[in-house]
Amino acid sequence: MTMVEPQTTGTGRVTVPALEHLLGIAIPVLDDGFVRVVDYLGGDESIVQAARVSYGAGTKSFREDRGLIRYLLRHAHTTPFEMCEIKFHVRVPMDTWRQWIRHRTASVNEYSTRYSVAIDRAQRTDPAAWRVQDSGNRQGSKGFLPTEIGETLSREEAELQDAIHAAYDRRLELGVAREQARKDLPLSTYTEAYWKLNLHNLLHFLKLRMDAHAQLEIRDYARTIGERIVSQWCPLAWEAFVDYEQDGLNLTAAETEMVGLIAAGRMDEAKERALALNWIAITPGKTTIRREGKEFAEKLPRLGLTAPW
Amino acid sequence: MTMVEPQTTGTGRVTVPALEHLLGIAIPVLDDGFVRVVDYLGGDESIVQAARVSYGAGTKSFREDRGLIRYLLRHAHTTPFEMCEIKFHVRVPMDTWRQWIRHRTASVNEYSTRYSVAIDRAQRTDPAAWRVQDSGNRQGSKGFLPTEIGETLSREEAELQDAIHAAYDRRLELGVAREQARKDLPLSTYTEAYWKLNLHNLLHFLKLRMDAHAQLEIRDYARTIGERIVSQWCPLAWEAFVDYEQDGLNLTAAETEMVGLIAAGRMDEAKERALALNWIAITPGKTTIRREGKEFAEKLPRLGLTAPW
Amino acid sequence: MTMVEPQTTGTGRVTVPALEHLLGIAIPVLDDGFVRVVDYLGGDESIVQAARVSYGAGTKSFREDRGLIRYLLRHAHTTPFEMCEIKFHVRVPMDTWRQWIRHRTASVNEYSTRYSVAIDRAQRTDPAAWRVQDSGNRQGSKGFLPTEIGETLSREEAELQDAIHAAYDRRLELGVAREQARKDLPLSTYTEAYWKLNLHNLLHFLKLRMDAHAQLEIRDYARTIGERIVSQWCPLAWEAFVDYEQDGLNLTAAETEMVGLIAAGRMDEAKERALALNWIAITPGKTTIRREGKEFAEKLPRLGLTAPW
C-alpha cells in the first residue's frame, strides 16, 4: 500500500495504513456476530491538526503530537477527537443491540425485518456459558452454572428457538405481514447494522461498555472494537484513553481527604471521618461497611493502602 | 385530583390547565400498553415568548399569537418549539420500542430487565387482527387474514408466548442471571420507560410515526400522543402542525411544473414531459407508470386534477 | 497533488475522484474568506449501501441508484444520508460565524483568540455593497445605497476598523491578556475553524442558508459549499436536493384546497374561502391581503395560476 506522504496531507486524505489492512474484514464476536470496519475519516494526526487550529503551528515532532493528544484527553478537551469518524458494519443479537442503540450520538442504518425476512440465526449459549445471578450486584452475573445444568438449558434453548422460528415461518407462509410475523422472535435474534460515529463518542461508548459492569455480550463487542480496531486506527489516542479513562482512578472529594489521612498513617482520624461520612456504622460487636465505604476500600489496593476499619 | 391553579402568580411557571387534567392518567394503547403524561414545561405561550425575544414586544392578542405560531411552523423556524418540553411514562412492546428509540433526540430511562424480572406480559393479537403482507409496498401490510386462520394463529401465539415465559421462569429458578435469562423473550414483551423530549422533536416523531407508512402499532401510540395529548397541551402549535405538516402537500420541482401544465389543460405537453422525466414509459399497447409518476398521480385528486396518461 | 487512487482495492475506502481534485483548495468567499475541503468519508454509493442494508441487495444499476436516492430524499428517509461525512476548513467573519454555529449538529474546532493573537483582518464592504433595510421584511435588506453614500460608509468603516485594531494592539503591548484584549474587536473580524458534519445535516444547513431569506454573507458560503462542493461529492443526492428541497413547493392543507378551486376555475368560491380563512379582509373600497394570503399568492405563478382576489 502506498501511503500518502505527510507533506502532501493538504491534498490527499489522511490515511492510516494499519487500519487499511482491516477494512472489510469481519472480526468474529459471540457465536455468529462480527464487527467490520467499512470506512473511516482521519486519525491521530487529525486530532493534532484540530487542536492546532488554535495557533497555526508548523510541523511538530511525534513526541509533541503524543504529548498534545495526552494533554487533550487528560483535560477533557474533547472536540478534537470529534474530527475522526469511523463506520462499522456489525452483526449483533437484538438483545445486545437494545443496549447499544441507547448511545444516541451515532448514525445508524439497521437491517429491516419489515422489509425482509428476519435473519435466521439467534445467539446460542454454550452449556458451559450459563451465568449465575450475582447476589451482590443486582444487575450482574457471577460465575457459571454446572455444565450438567447448562446442558439441559442449552438443549431447551435450541428447542425453544427452533419452535419460535417454526412459528415465524408458518406465519409468513400463511401470508402474515413480515412486520407483524416477527413480533415473537426472540431477543437473541441477530440483526445487522451500519454504525458510524466520531472518535470522541466512540471512546465514551467504549468506556461504558468495556467496563466490568457492562453485560458480557456487549463487552465482547466493545473490547473487539477498542483493542483490535481503535488501537490500530488512532494508537496515540487509544494509549491515552487506556492510561486515563480505563485505568485511571477517580477520587471524590471525601476520598481524596481520606487517602491523605491514610497515607499519613493517621488511621484513627480516618476511621472517625469514615463514621462521620456514614461510610461505616459501628454497633457493639459489628462494623457495617456502607456502599460509599466499600467503593472506597476497593480503590485502596491500587494505591498500596488499606482501609482504616 | 388536586389541580395546580393556573398562572397563580406572575412569577410562577407557565401552566396549561387542559394538560393538568391529563397528568398521571394512563391512556390505554394496544392490548396492555399506555401513554401517560408525567410532567411538562411550557405551552403555546412559550413558543411565542421565544420567538419574540427577537424584538421584546409587549402583550399581543390571541389572534397574533396564533398567526405567529403558524408563521413559525410554515417557515421551519423550529427553535421556538424547542422551548416546550414534555415527559411521558409509556408501556410499549419491545418490538415497537425498537422503532421508537431510533429517535435520538429524547431522554430515556427504560425498565431494566437486568435489574428486575421482565414484565410478565407480551402483546397478544386478536384473531381478527392478523395483517396480510402488502405485495406492492414491501414494508407494509394490507387488510386482514380470515378469522378462522387468525384464530389458529392467535392460539399458537398464546401457546408460544407461554412456552417462552415458562422457559424464562425455569432459567431464573435455576439461578441463571436475569441479564442472560431474558435472551429469548419475545420481541412482543412489554417494556416501560420515561420518555422526555421537546415539542419540536416530538412533532418530528409524530410526523413520521402518524404517517400511513408507519407500522400500525407505533402509529397507535403516535396518534394517541398527538390527538389526545399535544392537542391539549399546545393547541395552536398542534393546529398548525395538522394544517402544514400532516395535511400539507409537498410538490417537487418537476411536480410543480406538471401541475401548472395540467391546470392549464395542456395535457399533451404534460404527457410528453412525464415521458421525458421517465415517470411513464410507453411501448406499443402498454403504458407503464413508474414510481415517481405514481406518487405524482396520487397527489392530483387533492388538487382536483387528473393525470395526463 | 498526489491523488489517492480511486477504489484501488476491495478493501479500500469509498473515494470520489471529483472531490479529490478539490481537496485542500481554498475556494474564496467574501473579501478574505474561504471554504476548503480537508477530508471526507463516503459518497452517493454510501447512501445507497446504507439504504440497502435492509435487503442485502446485490449490484444495482446507476439508474436504480439514482432512483433510490431520490426516493429516500422525497420521503424523508434521512438516515442513509448520515453515512457521508465531510470536513471543511473555513475562514468566516465572526458575524457570519455567529449564525453558522447555531447549527448544533457539527463538530467544530475554532481558532482561539485566547491562545493566539486575533486574525488581523476584518471584512470590508465595497462602496457599492451597502444594502438598504427592507421595509417589508424586517430582517432583510433590499437593494443598495447610492455609491456616493457607500463611499463615505466604506471610508468610515476602514477608519473604524483601523482604530479598533490599534486599540487591540495597544492593549496587547501593555500586557493585557489576549482573552480580554479582544473584547472590542468588531464582529466583522475573520475567524477560522474546522467544521465537520454529515451530509444530512449539511443539506439541512444548506436548505436554510441558501434560502433567499438568509443573510447575503452566509448565503455566499452556503452556495459555495452546495454548488461547488456537494455537487461534486454526491451528485445524485445534490440533484435530488435541488429538485425536492430547494426548488420544490410546499402547500398547506388550505392552500391545497385553494389550488383545487382555482385550477377548476371556481374563483368565487376560492375568494369566499380566502375570506373565511382570514387570508383577505374586504371593507368597502379596500381589499387587504394578510400574510398567509400573500404567501399563497406568491406560490401561484409557479403553478401558472392567479389569485382569486
Next chain:
Amino acid sequence: MTMVEPQTTGTGRVTVPALEHLLGIAIPVLDDGFVRVVDYLGGDESIVQAARVSYGAGTKSFREDRGLIRYLLRHAHTTPFEMCEIKFHVRVPMDTWRQWIRHRTASVNEYSTRYSVAIDRAQRTDPAAWRVQDSGNRQGSKGFLPTEIGETLSREEAELQDAIHAAYDRRLELGVAREQARKDLPLSTYTEAYWKLNLHNLLHFLKLRMDAHAQLEIRDYARTIGERIVSQWCPLAWEAFVDYEQDGLNLTAAETEMVGLIAAGRMDEAKERALALNWIAITPGKTTIRREGKEFAEKLPRLGLTAPW
C-alpha cells in the same frame, strides 16, 4: 405560594419551592448582564424516579434518595439527570456568548440584531480589572495591571465603544440594513437569549465553565447558575456534583502507581519511574519538570504527599 403537597405529586407537576422563589428574578452578572430562571421541569425527585423505573420501587427515605443520586453521579449513570430541565433568560456579552454557545446540547433563542436594533450596551471594564497575560498558561490571565494603566485603558475603551456605536447609529440613519450595519459592533456588545437544557448537560457546562481555566467572564455566569440556582433547584444532585465532579481528584494510571510508591515512602523508585515516564529530565546540575510531571505534583498536596524530585 401554594405548594403542591407531596402526596398529590401523581396528579400535579413536580415543584421545587426554593426555585419557585427565584422564578423571574434577574441575578446580576458582570456590569450589565444577568441570569434569570424562566421555567423548569422536575427536581431531585425526578432523578430518583427515573432511576427507579428499573425496579418499580415504592416510597424511599430521604437518605436513600440522597444515596441513590450520589451513586448515579459517581458511576456516570447520567440519563436520570436528563429528566430535569431548566430554562433561563440570560444577558451576556457576545464575546462570552461565543464560548457559551459552543455547548451544543441546549435549546436557544437569541435576540436578533437583524430584526431589531442592537442592544445599546457593551461590557465595560473597571480600571482595576484589566488582567495581565499569563506567561505560563498561554490561554489564561494572571493578576491585574496597575490602576493608572487601567484608567487609561478604561477611558480608551469607553471612547472606542462610543465611536463604534456612533458609526452604527449613522449607518442606520443612512438606511443601511440592520443585518449589515451591525458588522463592526464590538464583541463586548450585550445580547440576550433564552437558554434551555437538561440538568445533565447543565452540569457538564458548569464543570467546564466553573473551572479555574475558564475565562473569568463565563466563570462568573457559571458560578451564578451553579451556586445560586442549581443548588436551590436540585440540592442533592448539586451536593454530589460538588463532591465528585468539582472537588474530586482524577489520577491517571501512572499517577495512581506513583501515589502508591510515594505513600509507601519508596521515593527513589518513584523518582526513577518519573524519569522513565518522561515526567522529569535530569541533566547534570538541572532537573526539568515536564508537563505531566508538573500536573502530577500539583495534585499531591491534596493527598498530603510531596513529589519525589
